Amino acid sequence: xxxxxxxxxxxxxxxxxxxxxxxxxxxxxxxxxxxxxxxxxxxxxxxxxxxxxxxxxxxxxxxxxxxxxxxxxxxxxxxxxxxxxxxxxxxxxxxxxxxxxxxxxxxxxxxxxxxxxxxxxxxxxxxxxxxxxxxxxxxxxxxxxxxxxxxxxxxxxxxxxxxxxxxxxxxxxxxxxxxxxxxxxxxxxxxxxxxxxxxxxxxxxxxxxxxxxxxxxxxxxxxxxxxxxxxxxxxxxxxxxxxxxxxxxxxxxxxxxxxxxxxxxxxxxxxxxx
Ligand code: HH2
Numbered sequence: 001x002x003x004x005x006x007x008x009x010x011x012x013x014x015x016x017x018x019x020x021x022x023x024x025x026x027x028x029x030x031x032x033x034x035x036x037x038x039x040x041x042x043x044x045x046x047x048x049x050x051x052x053x054x055x056x057x058x059x060x061x062x063x064x065x066x067x068x069x070x071x072x073x074x075x076x077x078x079x080x081x082x083x084x085x086x087x088x089x090x091x092x093x094x095x096x097x098x099x100x101x102x103x104x105x106x107x108x109x110x111x112x113x114x115x116x117x118x119x120x121x122x123x124x125x126x127x128x129x130x131x132x133x134x135x136x137x138x139x140x141x142x143x144x145x146x147x148x149x150x151x152x153x154x155x156x157x158x159x160x161x162x163x164x165x166x167x168x169x170x171x172x173x174x175x176x177x178x179x180x181x182x183x184x185x186x187x188x189x190x191x192x193x194x195x196x197x198x199x200x201x202x203x204x205x206x207x208x209x210x211x212x213x214x215x216x217x218x219x220x221x222x223x224x225x226x227x228x229x230x231x232x233x234x235x236x237x238x239x240x241x242x243x244x245x246x247x248x249x250x251x252x253x254x255x256x257x258x259x260x261x262x263x264x265x266x267x268x269x270x271x272x273x274x
Pocket of ligand 1: 055179209
C-alpha cells in the first residue's frame with residue numbers, strides 16, 4: 001500500500017457517505033459532483049484519505065444490491081482519484097471493491113472482514129490496503145442483543161484470525177489494518193471496554209483504525225439522562241478520538257476534519273514529547 005502511517009501522528013480518514021440513509025450524513029451528498037466536492041473539502045481541511053461508502057451499515061439497515069451501490073460510489077471514486085485523492089472504498093462486496101480499485105481506490109474498508117469469498121483475491125491482486133473490522137451478526141440484527149464473554153479478547157481473537165486468513169490469501173502484512181468496530185453489535189459497556197482495551201488490540205501488531213464519529217454510545221454516555229442528538233455529538237467525538245489515540249489508534253475515521261486535525265496534533269505532541 002502506498003499509504004504509510006507516519007511515526008508521529010495518526011492518519012485521518014474523512015467519511016463520505018453517498019447514501020440516502022446513513023445515520024448522520026445520509027442524503028447530504030446524493031449526487032456525484034456534490035459528493036466529490038465534499039471529499040475535496042475534507043482533504044483541504046487535512047484529511048489524509050476519504051472513505052467513500054454506498055451502503056449504510058447503521059443498525060437496522062437493509063443490504064443494497066451491488067448495482068445500486070456501484071451506481072452511487074463509482075463516479076465519486078473516479079472523480080476523487082482523478083484529483084489524486086487517496087480513496088478508501090467502504091464495501092463488503094468484491095465486485096464493488098474491484099471496480100473501485102480499477103478506478104483508482106487504494107484501500108478497501110470491509111466492515112465484514114473479507115466474508116465475501118472473492119474479496120481476499122481481489123485485494124491481493126491489487127495490492128491495496130485492507131481494513132478488517134469486527135461486527136457481531138449483521139446490521140439488520142446486530143443491536144438486538146449483543147453478547148460476549150470477554151469482549152476485548154473475543155474481538156482481538158477475531159481480528160487476529162481474520163488478519164492471518166488475509167495473509168494466507170496473499171494480502172501483504174503491511175497492507176492490513178484492523179478495527180474493533182465500535183457500535184457494530186455492541187452495547188455501551190462493550191464499546192467502552194473496547195475503547196479501554198485498545199492497547200491489547202494494538203498488540204496484534206497491525207495499525208488499528210477507529211470509527212467513533214457521532215456513534216450513538218457516545219451520545220448516550222455524554223447526554224446523561226437524555227442521549228445527545230447526532231448534531232450535538234462533535235465534542236464527545238473529539239474526546240473519544242483523544243482517548244483512542246492515547247490507546248494507540250493509528251487511523252481515525254471521522255466526519256469532521258478541521259477539529260480532528262487539531263486534536264490529533266495535541267495528543268501526538270503529548271505522546272511524542274521528546
Ligand atoms: N462505521 C461505519 C461505517 N463504516 N468502517 C470502519 N472500518 N469502522 C467503523 O467504525 C465504521 C465503518 C458507520 O458509520 P457511518 O459511515 O457514519 O454511517 P452509515 O453506516 O450509516 O453509513
